[in-house]
Amino acid sequence: MTAGRPVDDITSLLKRFGAESLERKGGISGINVEDDARALVNDLERYPHAFVLACIADRQTKSDIAWSLPRAIREAASGFEFDTLRGLSEDQWTSVLASSGHRLASEMVRLLPAAIGHIGDRYGGDASRIWANGSSGAAVARRFLAFDGVGPKIANMAVNILIRDFGIRLTRPMPDIAVDTHVLRVFERLGLLGRLEHSQLRSTQGKQQLRLQLRARELNPEWPGELDWPAWLIGRSWCHAGRAPECHECYMSSLCPRDGVASHSTAGS
Numbered sequence: 068m069t070a071g072r073p074v075d076d077i078t079s080l081l082k083r084f085g086a087e088s089l090e091r092k093g094g095i096s097g098i099n100v101e102d103d104a105r106a107l108v109n110d111l112e113r114y115p116h117a118f119v120l121a122c123i124a125d126r127q128t129k130s131d132i133a134w135s136l137p138r139a140i141r142e143a144a145s146g147f148e149f150d151t152l153r154g155l156s157e158d159q160w161t162s163v164l165a166s167s168g169h170r171l172a173s174e175m176v177r178l179l180p181a182a183i184g185h186i187g188d189r190y191g192g193d194a195s196r197i198w199a200n201g202s203s204g205a206a207v208a209r210r211f212l213a214f215d216g217v218g219p220k221i222a223n224m225a226v227n228i229l230i231r232d233f234g235i236r237l238t239r240p241m242p243d244i245a246v247d248t249h250v251l252r253v254f255e256r257l258g259l260l261g262r263l264e265h266s267q268l269r270s271t272q273g274k275q276q277l278r279l280q281l282r283a284r285e286l287n288p289e290w291p292g293e294l295d296w297p298a299w300l301i302g303r304s305w306c307h308a309g310r311a312p313e314c315h316e317c318y319m320s321s322l323c324p325r326d327g328v329a330s331h332s333t334a335g336s
């Protein structure tokens with residue numbers, strides 16, 4: 068770690084940025100969807116299954132497509148009650164997904180009805196029981212992992228959103244960071260995680276992802292996943308992968324050691 072830039076200060080600043088960057092109107096932050104699509108996925112009271120379906124769909128496609136998908140399903144089904152969705156035919160699922168623009172549309176035709184089936188069988192049609200009162204963050208992540216198509220990244224992302232954006236109170240152990248390329252890059256540049264220069268590329272990537280998860284636990288043991296949102300947003304906003312980072316604009320600029328960033332390569336410098 069770089070001398071003179073204490074890890075604790077960088078972690079605190081990261082958390083402060085995360086808290087200041089939440090969606091002011093409440094509900095899910097960081098998605099760019101129309102108001103009625105947002106209202107549906109934010110309605111955990113009446114339609115908690117909308118949130119679950121959007122989380123499952125949020126991979127390998129633009130997030131606005133994933134988080135608008137429940138609205139498209141509602142329009143196709145003329146409603147969004149759980150029993151309405153359970154009664155949708157395969158042709159209806161295929162039709163709505165084919166026009167959704169989702170890159171994994173054919174996979175979603177299988178995964179989303181399967182998710183509805185799982186919510187029906189396991190939770191009696193009430194998806195909010197996944198995050199029932201008294202649950203730990205780890206238990207809720209484990210329940211998300213029971214959905215076909217959900218891996219560790221989506222499971223941790225879903226639980227972190229529930230805590231962060233919806234104020235769902237969960238007990239310890241809290242969820243891990245959702246490992247993501249933006250988050251990994253920002254951790255490395257902030258000097259929170261050293262790079263690996265090992266000989267086997269594939270195992271190096273896997274190890275570095277695990278190291279990121281472990282590092283977040285070290286830095287913020289009370290809730291490792293709290294570091295996920297601010298690091299992701301910094302990566303998306305300023306700390307680019309394919310072009311020079313915009314350090315002069317970045318919230319972390321005052322403390323960031325810019326590890327691995329060539330001094331001549333910052334935009335605007």
Ligand code: SF4
Nearest residue numbers: 256306312314317323
């Ligand atoms: S100051 Fe620059 S290198 Fe550091 S996190 Fe921000 S954009 Fe990335």
